[in-house]
Amino acid sequence: MDSSSRISYELVNYSEDIQQVQDAFCKEGDMYVICMSKTNGQITSFSGEKSEEDFVDANFSSEIKNKLLESFVDGSPENVVEVAAPEDYFMYRAVAIRGDEGKVIGAWLCFGIDRGSIPAGTSLPEKVSTTTVVQFDKAVALMETVSKCYFKEKLYSHKLKARLSDEKNAGLIAEDKLKKNEIMTAILRLMESDDSFMKVSGEILKEAGLYVGCTNTGLIQLSTDGTTADMIIEWSSQEKRLSETFKGIPVEELPFMNGKPYTISSDASLPKSFEDFFGKFDIKAAILLPLNVNESEAMYLCFVSIGQERQWSVEDIRFANDIKHILYNILVKKITANSLASSYSALTAILQNAGYGVVVADVENRQILYTNDTFNTLFENEIDRVAVQELIFDKRYEISVLNGYSANGSGKWFDISLHNIKWVDEREVRLITFYDTTEIRSYQKKAEKQAQEDSLTGLFNRQACEKDISIEYHVAKKLGKEFAVLMFDLDNFSHVNEGLGYQAGDDLLEFIAHSINDISAISGKCYRVGGDEFAVLVDHEHFDSLDLVIKRIMNLFDNPWTIKDQQYYCTISMGGVKAPADITDASAILTRLTIALHGVKDRGKNSFEFYNEKSDVVMAEKLKLEQALRRAVEKGCREFSVYYQPIMEFIGGVPNCCGAEALVRWNSSELGLMMPDSFIYEAERLRLIGDIGDHVLYEAAKTCKHWNDFGHPEYKVNVNISVVQLLQKDFVDRVDKVLKATAIEPKNLTLEITESIEVTEMDNVVNTLFKIRNLGVRVALDDFGTGFSSLNHIQKLPINTIKIGRSFVSDIDTNDFSKAFVKTISDLADSLHMDICVEGVEDSKHVDLLGDYAVNLAQGFFFDKPLTKEEFGEKYI
Structure with a gap:
């Protein structure tokens, strides 16, 4: 919840205090006041x-109230507005209540x-209060001052509470890390026990069950003939034990006994076979992992x-898989009777790809016995590596947790835990884990404001343009003045890139x-x-200079531009809008500009x-679409459905489904079914x-999780992300x-982005994608080859997959290019060790030709069309 939302919440919860303030102002100021919340x-x-x-x-209508409330602009210094009154003796004012960032x-x-x-002969009800213009304005000014102080204090109070809450959550996370580390250390000690597999596994299942907080943990073993199964080991936190009745269960009654992992939460939609199994044992949720021995699922x-x-x-699932690896290695150890090799193998399997650095050291002999890949990555810097080795072998450090360690060479911060354990060869060693907290610390700092400057030209960008137009609209309207906005683009700009680079x-x-920003009348008001x-x-x-500004801009393109010692002629198409005129809000200006600009292009x-x-007909259609779109979002995006087009992976030349791309459709109650091209731009x-985007991302991830839980842990889902989403300050948090x-x-x-990313936003996008x-x-980089600077994108962006657009696949059999x-x-x-996916595969000849290239992924109507969640489940799950 952001600061503004918190304050809006307080407007309701502190309504009693606000009511007292209102009553006092009405009584002392001989006026009438109400408090309105934007959201409530x-x-x-x-x-x-x-x-x-x-x-x-009767005389202070809802229309006037809404007009007053909507007159304020976020971030504007204007805190008091007024509207014209139907009667000369009526006065209407509004005082803004502002939250964070204005x-x-x-x-x-x-x-x-x-x-x-009050006109002669006009009678008012007996007890209606009257005042003077001077007294009324003084009361309004006092109300503005009181509001600023009162709500500023409320905002500070909520920020303080939020900060305390964040610090508390951070403490809980650190406590959980410590708890998990202690449990894993205890379990690792159990691995070297000479006790039987049954006894050691029982202890491990107990520790694991207590940590995860489930009611039961157990091992189910398949009979030698493979027809029945028994629960051979169980830990339970309650009296009800599954093992008492889980004996000789026919395998056909166990839908999970097929070698696949299942992670099923209580809100999962269960197939009939799972529903029967869960109902029989009163199971509400389960993680079921195969424990394969000699390539067969001997246990679960x-x-x-x-x-x-x-x-x-996610942490529950990862922990469960760690326990699975441990039990597997104990089982292998007992089978092979090779304690040293199997224990070291277990450590490698569990810790090698852990998300934290791990070191095992013999302090007495100053010898490093083991480091995982994460540790080596965290301490690549030579200065840090030397410093951290001194810490590893320093006997003074006996505490279990060392927080706030600073690595000066790389500038990273770490939380460190230390434990004394026995190594696989029985010697006393120190186990040390390093948690990289650099990013957490950076989040604790105040978030930087999103840059509003275009990195290529130095001009302000679209966001700044929209904000300035909104402010100018309200100022001009209040003063009864006019202003104008012009928009232009270069005709055939692609020829410059193609011809000159x-x-x-x-x-x-x-x-x-x-050149344009140097025009005095618009200096600082030019935007890319x-x-x-x-x-x-x-x-x-500067509105009186509008004709001169237009003429000077157009004249700039009468002469050639010198680029790389070559002269290049370039023309522009430009549209303009004068405002306020009959425009009711600032957002309509950009829409009219776009229509005007397209009109110029259509006419040559x-x-x-x-x-x-x-062009009002066009505007009416756009307005109808805009209103329907707003209503669809206000209803919780329920009208937006997610379809799934299968993505095929070539294994040995044979295409196999490995997931899907999520595609949004709008089934509008007013406009009917609409494809993305019809509404995404708006x-x-x-x-x-x-x-x-949040709705589509959540639905796609939830659906993929269902696929993963029901036997296809390898399935992935691709979700298209707009560059507008990428530039949201909280996108990574979303x-x-x-x-x-x-x-x-x-x-x-997998998040798919397109090459429509402009140079102006590249740095912000790259930064966001690295955090992702x-x-x-x-x-994934979608529609590769259709935008600008494609190879440069591959170099800058942290991408895993390149998707080649359908335009290069449709004629691959006839077009040499x-x-x-x-x-x-x-x-x-x-x-570069990236995946390559081709889109638009619609014919068997395309598939045959792709076999000649290093292509491992493909999608298109040859394999399947986009399907509903239910259709996809029936065909591929």
Whole structure:
């Protein structure tokens, strides 16, 4: 919950205090006031008698109240607004209530009656209060001051509570890490016991069950003839024990006994066979992992919740798999009677790819006995490696946890735990684990504001443009002035990139940006809002110079631009909008600009025109789509469905399903079924794509988790991500929230981004994607070859998969360029150890030709169309 949401919540929960403030202002100021929340509506009751309330309701309409509330702009310094009154003696004002970063979360709505302006002969109800303009304005000004102080204090209080909560959560995480480390240390000691497999396993299952917090853990063993199964070992936290009745169970009654792992939480949708099995033993949730010996599933490790609802977390699943590896190695040890080899093998299997660094050291002889890959990666810096070795062998460190260790060479921070254990050869050693807390510490710092500057040209970007237009709209409207916004792009800009190279294209954009920004009337009000798209704001103070500004911009392109000692002629198409005029809100300006710009291009380019009112038909359709889209999101995105198109992996030349790409469809109750091309752009423009994207991401991850739990742990799901989502400041947190909510293995989730990423946003996107990769999530570059600077993208972006667009596959059998392109990119991906996926495979000849290249993934209608979740489950699960 952000700070603004917290304060909005307080407006409701502190309504009693706010009511007292309101009553005092109404009584002392001879005025009428109500408090409105942006999210919860009116939160105070009327201060006065019934006759007064009836009069105010009749003359202070909902329309006027909403108009006052919507007049405020987030981030604007303006805290008091007024609207025109239907009667000269009525006065309407609103005082903003702002949360964090100046966000408007509510307002005091004030109504006053100027006694000096009441027309002769006009009668008012007996007890209705009247005032003067001077007294009314003084009361409003006092209310503004009181509001600032009161809500500033509330905001500070909530930030403090949130900070304390965060610190408490961090402490719980550290405590859990310590607890897990202690349990794993105890279990590792059990591995060297000479006791029987049954006794050692029983102790391990007890420790594991207590840590995970389930009701029962056990081992189920298959009979020698493979027809029945028994629970041979069990730990239970309650009187009810499965092993008492789990004897001689026919294998056909055990749907999980097929060699596949299952992770089933209480909210999972169960097939009939699992429903019968769970019902028979009153099981609400279970983790069932095969314990294979000699390539056959001799046993199953079970973590079970009987009679209690349970949602398994990612940590639960990882811990269960660690226990599985331990039991396997103990079993192998007992079989092979090779204690030393099997114990070391177990350590390697468990710790080698752990998410934390592990060191085993003989302190007496100053000898490192074991390090895992994570430790070697964490301490690549030579200065840090030397310093940490001194810590490892320093006998003074006897405490179990050492927090806040700083590695000066790399600048990283670590929490460290130390334990004395026996090594596989019985000698006393020190086990040390290193947890990298650098990122956690960075999160504790105040989040940086998202950059609003275009890195290539130095101009402001689209976000800054939209904000400035919104502020200018409200200022101009209040002053009764006009301003204008111009938008243009370069005609046939792709010819520059293709003919002179992408660096030349970047140089041209820089020259143009500096030339336009040098025009005095618009200096500092020029924006790069797209690849070769620019916007110009001519504010109300310079509106009289509008014609001159337009002429100067167009004249810039009458002469050639010098690029790499070559002269290049370039033209532009430009549209304009004057405002406020009949425009009701600032967001409509960009829509009109886009219509005007497209109109110019449709009529031959290289010219300028203002928005044409005859385009209202187009506007009406856009408005209808916009309203339907807003309503669909407000309803919780239930109208957006997720389809799944299978992705095939070639194994030995044979395509096998390995997951799917999630594709969104909008089944609008007003407009019917709509494909993404019809609404995604509008969703991005209206900043609704975040909510829609969150819905699709959650549904896709939840569905994939279901596939993984029911016998296909290798299945992955790909989700398309808009660049607008990537630029959200909290996008990484949103992805992490989905991972935790669905408990999906991060490696089974792939985010697909397109080459539409512009140079202006590249640094922000790269930074975000590296954080995504640190969560364990994979990244794919979609439609490769259709955008700009493709090879540069491969170099900069942290990608796992390259997806070649369908345009290169459709004619691969006849077009030499397509053949060469697919071969070149697939060879490049192979050398960089990336996966390569081709889209649009629609014919068997495509499949035959792809066998000649280093392509390991493919999708298209030849294999299958996009399917509903139910259809996909029937065919591939």
